[in-house]
Amino acid sequence: MQTSIERVEGEKTVYRRGSFAFLCGAAIVGVLLGAMCFCLNSEQAGRLMFFGTSLGERAAMDYGRLMAGSLLGSTAFLLGLALAGFCALGQPFELALLVLRGMGLGCMLTEVYSAVGKSNVLYAAGLLLPGAIISLLGLVAAAREALCLSNIYLRVTLSSRGGEGLVAAVKLYGAKLLVIEAILALAAGVDTICSYLFIGRLV
DSSP states (O other), X not given: OOOHXXXXXXXHHHHHHHHHHHHHHHHHHHHHHHHHHHHHOHHHHGGGOTTOOOHHHHHHSOHHHHHHXXXXXXXXXXXXXXXXXXXXXXXXXXXXXXXXXXXXXXXXXXXXXXHHOGGGHHHHHHHHHHHHHHHHHHHHHHHXXXXXXXXXXXXXXXXXXXXXXXXXXXXXXXXXXXXXXXXXXHHHHHHHHHHHHHHHHHO
């Protein structure tokens, strides 16, 4: 028979898996919205490529600048999520940031696809998808942690128990975000390697 502690841990695991799946869905919706925006108005949709680069810009960049730009773009969203996590009502902002990042990636993917055509779609996928998937999953994980901390602050605000356990939660939050930043750095490195391997076949 399960103890109460085991039940609580099981419920936490289910919640975390469910929230991760929900946030992945939100990110995918953002990607689809970005692709639709580019198809409807390609000139204006370029504004959605937050810290992103078009195919021509990517081809003209040196690899060090490309990696730095990729890491900067992801880190900017990570910083936004980190700050929103300290707000008791930050949940809508965390979700919006994730959708916006997905929109930027969707717009960038569609721009590259429209530039290279069907014949080179596999090279385009190899160029953009590995780094984009890793960075987006990292930001999904960051959004989940930010949601958890926002919920903790909300419970503390509404309850009379004070900030019991809040300091430990914030320390753990900071440690997890550092790990996610390392994942984003890995994604930037993968993005640069993929650019080195595939960009010459597309331009």
